[in-house]
Amino acid sequence: MLKRLLAPTIEVHAHCDLPCGVYDPAQARIEAQSVKAIAEKMADNDDPEFTTRAILIKEQRSQLVKEHLWVLWTDYFKPPHFEKYPHLHTLINEATKLAGAGGSKGSHDIEIADQLLAKVDEIAEIFWETKKA
């Protein structure tokens, strides 16, 4: 629980391009958790109608992960951040790829969902460091 309390929570879609200045990596993480929960439910239920709904909804939730991360990449992070964290471009690019066809959209492997969550957490850690800076 302490980990939860201290964990960076990530949000991106909240950024509104006014910009309002509100960013929080929590939204991407919540959607990634949803992707994992769907993968787990798929492992426990092979009713074909349920599976179809699960694939459909996993597609939508994975897409939201991508969108939230894209907003962070374009709207929150600035040149000095990319200078200070030279792997940040690659990290976010890999995270968004992990939410796509070669990742959680194309697969219901729980391991893939865990990799996605780990990448989102890495981005969140950098995010919160930059907020403190």
Added chain:
Amino acid sequence: MLKRLLAPTIEVHAHCDLPCGVYDPAQARIEAQSVKAIAEKMADNDDPEFTTRAILIKEQRSQLVKEHLWVLWTDYFKPPHFEKYPHLHTLINEATKLAGAGGSKGSHDIEIADQLLAKVDEIAEIFWETKKA
């Protein structure tokens, strides 16, 4: 900061109607914070083009607050919750009204945004009590 760590964070859109079981009031709160930040920026800037964009984006963010709260109301809360918290229907109804035409959509009053945030926090408090129960 302690308040932030302990504060309920609210999310609703993350619920995917599979259902994946992931709910968190944080998303509604993030959008409501965005609404308040927009109202504050509007108070400091009367460039007409900026004002137009601010109204447009405040409309979208207020709508997201409504949608996140609706998902909590329909998809997370169950009959026993409504029994235990008899004002819960009214509370959520008022919160969604506060994000509509008579609230943060129709007004850029910072006070309105604060009332909206307060209602969202009340809902989040109940949410987290039910999670512990």
Added chain:
Amino acid sequence: MLKRLLAPTIEVHAHCDLPCGVYDPAQARIEAQSVKAIAEKMADNDDPEFTTRAILIKEQRSQLVKEHLWVLWTDYFKPPHFEKYPHLHTLINEATKLAGAGGSKGSHDIEIADQLLAKVDEIAEIFWETKKA
């Protein structure tokens, strides 16, 4: 036909949060009828590709039922209505749940679609009473 002529027709999404003052429960009912028609077609056709499309489209139509009803709940109905019809909160809450994972999204049972239509009609009856009042 007389029943159709006299029947309350329900619409919610038409409300635009200006607010323009145009509400009509017809839209929720049309979407609920669509849900029922999809369930009936699923009963008559077990081609897997058709079934996949039917599940996908039933998901979207059920979502529209929810959204139309949410708009009525938040934007049309006012405190005096909830006072006069004390079960109105519960009624709308149940109707939206019936269009979700535990209702017409998760099931293609025609009986579920009929229950959803019946709830929508109950809401429409109250809606039209309040319009006359």
Added chain:
Amino acid sequence: MLKRLLAPTIEVHAHCDLPCGVYDPAQARIEAQSVKAIAEKMADNDDPEFTTRAILIKEQRSQLVKEHLWVLWTDYFKPPHFEKYPHLHTLINEATKLAGAGGSKGSHDIEIADQLLAKVDEIAEIFWETKKA
């Protein structure tokens, strides 16, 4: 009121491309009524913030009129209908243009909204004739 009871009600978005077979011109009409109500409110209120919101919402409602009519044109009407009603293509094309930049999107003239409603009613009349045929 009799007129309302007997009037064709038009809906298009309800058609789901399964297809579920549920079409009703009511939705296009409800959105067009919303467009007119917005134009009327704009005539009575020249608060700039209200005007901005009204323009924004009129844009969305006009777009919905277009979409509902497009669905009727493509998904409901079939070659024999176009043969029997040779002006049907032109009628729907004109109606959708009336909901665009040269019509209710670009203007808040109440007269334009009335013309749009009249066109929608003409389409609805044909729709209901074809249903009886």
Added chain:
Amino acid sequence: MLKRLLAPTIEVHAHCDLPCGVYDPAQARIEAQSVKAIAEKMADNDDPEFTTRAILIKEQRSQLVKEHLWVLWTDYFKPPHFEKYPHLHTLINEATKLAGAGGSKGSHDIEIADQLLAKVDEIAEIFWETKKA
């Protein structure tokens, strides 16, 4: 390649109803190519999860073809065009039907996708003739 260089490229959604005056049939064509590529991939892969995703995505891409063509029909083409090309209404109507339930939404037949592409190309040819006129 010359064919590609000279080929009409079609776009419709780019028209923004300001109107900005930018139309190009390329977008409809790109989506129709996507529909065909999906149909080809479905022919080569019968993994059920892949098939479900393919049906879902083919539904979305077909819908985009329809929307892009509708915009051309309503927003770009004017009465003199319909006079000069008397089959233009029918041509666009048939093309949009080919992207619907009776066409590329309801079928993964590559031949259907080819028919859709051919219709889109016919529309593009007329489009570019009118631009030169």
Added chain:
Amino acid sequence: MLKRLLAPTIEVHAHCDLPCGVYDPAQARIEAQSVKAIAEKMADNDDPEFTTRAILIKEQRSQLVKEHLWVLWTDYFKPPHFEKYPHLHTLINEATKLAGAGGSKGSHDIEIADQLLAKVDEIAEIFWETKKA
């Protein structure tokens, strides 16, 4: 015209994450052209209602530029591309920023729209080189 014929055309949204393999930078370019055309029209017309609609639509078109470029960045470009073109991350990041609050969303300066178009063309050039490779 030769320039048009030879020019890279860019598209991104057409990629469907199946993936269908259809990418084309044309869509981003068409939206960016739309942004420029809107800025030009705003320079020639200071009717306030027109200006409001222009700001609203410029916001949507700029958003589409961002989305199309994000899809190229995540879904089309692969690690070897980023290795061969080390400035590609920065280039796409700058282009998406140019379509945001600090670029064509927040400004109607025609010069900004030209900068956005230039960046999109640079990305398209690389895109077409990688297609030939």
